Amino acid sequence: MSESPLHVLVIGAGTGGMALAHALHKNKVSVAVYERDRTRADFLQGHRVGINPEGTRALRACLPDELFELFLATCASPMERGNLYTERLGEVLSLEFPLDRDALNSEKSVSRVTLKQVLRSDADDFLHFGKYCTHYEHTPDGRVVAHFEDGTSAIGDVLVAADGTRSRVRQQYLPHAALDDAEMVAVAGKVPLDDRVRDLLPPHMTRGMSIILAPGGRFFISHTMEFPWGDDLRLKNGIGSRDAELISAWPGLQFDNTRDHMIWGLAVPPHLAPDGLAEAEGAQIIEMARRMSPGWSPALHRLIEMSDPSTCGASTRQSTSVPVEAWETTNVTLLGDAIHTMTPGRGVGANTALKDAQLLAHQLVGAHRGERPLLEAIHDYETQMIDYGFTAVTESLKFYGKDNPLNRPVLGRAALTLVRGGARLINNVPPLKRGVTNRLLASRGAHTPDERPARTT
């Protein structure tokens, strides 16, 4: 039995909801998570998620030590390079990232499936599957009741909507908080990372992330995902760490996405998408991806053709939240995509959900300990979250989506020429290149050696 006077209901066992729940549980705040998936292994498709230093530090703060170690042990190898190419695979810019040995200060690549599996571990005490939340209501004494599709309900002192972009709780609580169409249509696939791929592509491209900004607002991205284990599931190089023990005890390896691969995505404004894309599958998507990239390098088309059809998917509606003004605080609150869905432009959706989880947990733990009134704690969280969350939404849309200047019909061409010219200049002037690399890392939350705080963990 918990001694907590506060009982928190979390709707959704995704990135943000599970980080919050672990943080509350480890601080002895009573929590229950309700997830619509029927089992821990439902919905195993997924893309790569980049967890930046800020996101890693949030995970460190939220997770029990053992689970955080498991997260680190199951990440792909660090990204060595960030590249910008033309659609003919001419190098425009290639930044080399320092391989920071401080786990809290480096960029991580993790499969979304893996992250989900890790976060859903060690949670049997508080995680409930098969619970699709339909609505909530308040009791006369101000507590909150969540109702589920199976006819059951749960009562708590706080309800946290962590139920993603199409949040049912948000639709009831903040019906004016709308989603807008980001006006990008995307296809994606995965290719086993082997010598065929390494021989096909420029060497820098198989050592990290590569972006192609091409005429018409076309956007291509690829990531290499190399894991610490081989096909036999044994560590390639694990002497001197606990990783082998952690990984061998971890059930997540039986799932997809845990073998070395290259993941690619191609996005275009809707008027450039082939008819029938929404219904396309497998080999049809590969064929359509070729049509969405006319005149591109044959090596890129070959890469797309080498994709495993079963990993290919299309997304014909990508949403972005319309920022809303602050609302009156109650004991219902929201985090992550449920309140600030953003395009993948800046690669910070999950990182922002983790930041929310860390901050909200801190506030709720304070309220639980009697350090401050509950509504004041939630209000402080919401004030900060609304500010940084919607800033991230706006910034992401400028880089990917309808607010991207490169997507404009005529001006877009001129803007692309300017971007490429500036990037080529940076590529050829080493001090400029170092400056850009450092600014990029700092914007993702990395500390330079002088700024690094003493480790307190």
Ligand SMILES: Cc1cc2nc3c(=O)[nH]c(=O)nc-3n(C[C@H](O)[C@H](O)[C@H](O)COP(=O)(O)OP(=O)(O)OC[C@H]3O[C@@H](n4cnc5c(N)ncnc54)[C@H](O)[C@@H]3O)c2cc1C
């Ligand atoms: C292609 C792509 C690439 C991305 N890359 C990155 C990246 O590199 N870096 C980054 O930071 N972010 C990235 N993101 C964004 C990131 O994946 C999301 O922002 C993040 O997962 C949001 O976490 P969340 O906890 O808010 O929601 P989710 O992780 O979506 O979790 C929501 C959970 O709620 C459950 N749920 C939904 N409705 C209900 C209901 N009614 N009742 C009960 N349960 C419910 C769902 O099943 C799910 O488990 C990317 C997104 C995409 C699409």
